Amino acid sequence: MVEGEHSAQDRGPAPYRPCIVIPFYRHEGAIAGTVERLKPFGLNCWIVDDGSGEPSREVLHQIATREAHWVRLSSHARNRGKGEAVMTGLREAHAAGFTHAVQIDADGQHDASDLPRLLSVSRAQPQALVTGIPVYDESVPRARLYGRYLTHVLVWVQTLSLQIRDSMCGFRVYPVDTALAVWDQGHVGRRMEFDTEIMVRMFWRGVPVQSVPTRVTYPADGVSHFHMVRENLRLAWMHLRLLVGMCLRLPRLLWRRSA
Template sequence: MRACIVIPNYNHVAVIEAVLTELSALSLPIIMVNDGSSGEASEVMRYCAAKFESLTLIEHQHNQGKGGAVQTGLLTADKLGFTHAIQVDADGQHDLNDIKTLIKLGKTHPNSLISGRPVYDESVPKVRLYSRYITHFWVWIETLSFSVKDSMCGFRCYPVAITAKLLREKRLGKRMDFDIEIMVRLYWRGVKSIFMPTKVIYPEGGSSHFRALEDNVLISWMHTRLFFGMLPRIPKLLWRKFSG
């Protein structure tokens, strides 16, 4: 197992130095994708790239969305020969102590997608919490399985070769729809998802790039595509479900 860390970053600089300091203790290479951030935020990221030897900074000229940034990071990890990539948000939401568990599970299940299953505190916005259950419902339909416990958590360990192959063969959503879509499409390709509980917080004063109207429309359209993509796969999905 040769693992790296992938961080999509659009203007999240308030705690990024602290996040990178904590991650550096793991002695893992870090790929951070600056997704067309402002000039001031970009300067902070370049400062971090100079400070942390383990950090490789890739810069998008224009904002593509979180999913676009993660895809760039994953494809870069594949080109650099990494077997696994751990996706981490730049805003301090994730419990970085759990990366060791992600790695352990990745070693045990090298061809599976390892994902966090959020355990929230009182900081979680209720609208975000309830909307997750709507997506869970549709993902269960799209996979004909209850095995996908959470499809929206951005704290994951990807098997790089399998994931990069999918990204090169299929155009996926580049914004908040990405985390959901890639999990469903990997499932369709026979990639098992394994979940571990992890604490997720919404830091006080933190900013979210979730666009209430635009991203909900994108996610709804994505679920429509996945539903109709599921229909011709029904025999294969049912065989997988009942054969063990």
């Protein structure tokens, strides 16, 4: 071996550097509480404002100024969708040298105290996508709950696997390099369909999916940006794309299932 060269084994495992990414769109009433609950974990955080406008910009500016030692604020000039916001955060985190990113919603639905449990699984299996499995209380809208069950079944068909137990939870830990590679292929939906589609496509790429139960609450004064007709049409189109993709990958998925 030439002097100065080292094998991958000699170098040892790459460092594990996690951070937080929060996609934000008009949740100015909840974001300060979400940030406060994340502060004790000592992780750098990117908040990506997806074209919210005023008064959100002022609230975010105040938070970024007050918490400048750990919060970074990025903004889209116009609304581009949750997926675009998450990936803007992941790309900036990657440029700053972070290897993994915790995605958590801005609206306070997710229990931030479960973050160490997700990170523990991710640290033990850094190649995996680690996702929360929602444990709901009575605040969950029934229509939303039933819709999730339908998505679960469709995802099991699209992956020929039960490994993805919940594809819709927005509380998860990405291996940043792999998530960006899948995104850059250009096939992942940009809006409400993002969470499910990127998980399925990462699974197709061979990324293992690990699940951790986490509590989810729908605040009584919460703000939802889910437009029933428009978003359900997007989800239907996404599932059609994924079913076609599954058919094209059928031999590989069957081989993987039997291995």
